[in-house]
Amino acid sequence: MAFITSGAAAVSGASLTARRAFTGAAVCPVPSGRTSPAAATWSMSAGGLRTFLVGGNWKCNLSKDAITSLCKELAAAPDLETDKVEVVLAPPTPYLDHTRSVLRQDFEVAAQNIWVGGPGAYTGETAAEMIKDVGCTWVILGHSERRNLLQIRESDDFIAQKTKTALSHGLKVMFCIGETLEEREEGRTLDVCVRQLHALAETIGADDWKDVVIAYEPVWAIGTGKIATPDQVEEVHEKIRHYLAGDVNDKVAQETRILYGGSVSPGNCNELAQLPDVDGFLVGGASLKASFLEVIESFKSDLAATV
Ligand code: PEP
Secondary structure, three states, X not given: OOEOOOOOOOOOOOOOOOOOEEXXXXXXXXXXXXXXXXXXXXXOOOOOOOOEEXXXXXXXXXXXXXXXXXXXXXXXXXOOOOOOEEEEEEOOHHHHHHHHHHOOOOOEEEEOOOOOOOOOOOOOOOOHHHHHHOOOOEEEEOOHHHHHOOXXXXXXXXXHHHHHHHHHOOOEEEEEEOOOHHHHHOOOHHHHHHHHHHHHHOOOXXXXXXXXXXXXXXXXXXXXXXXXXXXXXXXXXXXXXXXHHHHOOHHHHHHOOEEEEOOOOOOOHHHHXXXXXXXXXXXXXXXXXXXXXXXXXXXXXXXXXXX
């Protein structure tokens, strides 16, 4: 599969305030045989179109007691305005059921992984049916730790197949993509993101995208305290939207939420939330504390930037 190399550096700085209508040529890699959305026109406004979403990925952290305490602290905040912000927390698999039982009802629960097929002789795996059975509505797939850790090394195709399985069981998917530091330094950021997304576009139908949220998570920014600058984030998010228009369709480009993930914290979330193509966050470390509530509140910065 060949990709047209982007004129990568030729990206303007992101406006932190303007929600703009976009009309113009895409500057993003498009898989060969597909057309670039040269004449795409859509509103970049997130207001009303793409509900802000904040995910918390607890990874392989916390105990049953610690989850109970954290859920109590999270319950202290007022009810969510779910037409303005959605919140999804992803505990370790053994605590999915417990988390669902102690977590406030207006927060949803995600698994951090699923098995690619149905139940059966698959030692150590967890089928989508089981995740649903304990009240989960989401699953995180394609996280860089599952793509890149040498002991795991999930391939683009395997992740796409898992996504198809999850969707076919009515689970929504946070589909993570992102480049390593080496790939960024080699100018391959967009090629990598497009390669990861194209595997999915080839595997699911255009109608399936309504239950997919993309999480752009540059690997070099995860758990490192280094966050991508607002310009770097907006550049990639905007190009992902262009890619979706070319490889899937304009509707999917306009409606699919693109989250940013990588050392998001109460200190940086409000600036990032104002970016036109940032529709929420996937948060690791900062979701382990009650101050995660401040990241959730950043939906207000998103709304303020939309008007
Ligand atoms: C993540 O694990 O998805 C993540 C973004 O982690 P952190 O916020 O800790 O960088």
